[in-house]
């Protein structure tokens with residue numbers, strides 16, 4: 687498994703691929719790879735000659751220093767997992783902070799036509815400036831034909847699409863379905879940090895989303911939201927940060943239901959000090 691630790695070396699490799707008319711799929715990650723990432727990479731392999739996987743814990747998208755410090759860093763294990771998928775068609779780009787940012791570890795500021803002010807944007811200050819900064823930089827370095835993002839971070843997916851549109855970046859952004867554990871918990875690198883009792887409790891999130899979906903057929907967004915809040919108020923271990931139903935184009939909270947719009951329910955929950963997010967398509 688080839689690992690490039692700096693953009694200069696990766697650039698030589700990318701130049702060679704381009705000269706040979708090979709297509710590049712790109713899966714940006716922060717490492718601690720799991721089956722959710724594997725499904726993005728497999729899709730990338732079906733649609734491209736080579737898949738580049740970046741493994742980089744991006745400091746500028748964390749609003750919480752402790753979360754950044756504790757974020758799992760498991761490059762050797764990640765490379766092992768990737769080599770079980772393909773040894774010859776996947777390469778890793780695992781840069782240092784300096785390779786990406788030089789000595790100026792700062793985000794640029796982005797306007798995503800308001801998408802950044804909703805949901806995660808309200809609770810994670812500067813998060814989407816950090817995401818925009820790193821994703822744009824990685825696209826410039828890797829120069830992929832297609833890039834793959836999971837729908838678990840649905841707002842991120844919409845924001846990356848907006849970034850590509852606004853900056854005319856020559857890459858197709860492909861959204862991929864949420865990969866779940868057998869008990870329904872959405873795959874996340876953070877799941878490995880859940881204490882056993884919280885891991886057992888966590889599938890309640892998806893179960894509640896499914897019931898919320900059922901209820902939304904015959905109830906208003908407001909009524910469903912109140913019901914979800916009441917379920918978490920009774921829960922001993924999981925603390926609801928937000929639940930809301932939003933129009934997928936604007937990500938604005940739905941006030942009145944319209945059958946011309948497409949809605950999704952979004953949720954953020956604390957399981958002890960681990961923040962979990964999930965979402966479900968409603969119509």
Ligand code: PAF
Pocket residue numbers: 714715716742744747817820821839842
């Ligand atoms: O979704 C993630 O893991 C990160 O936000 C990303 C896209 C790799 C940027 O650091």
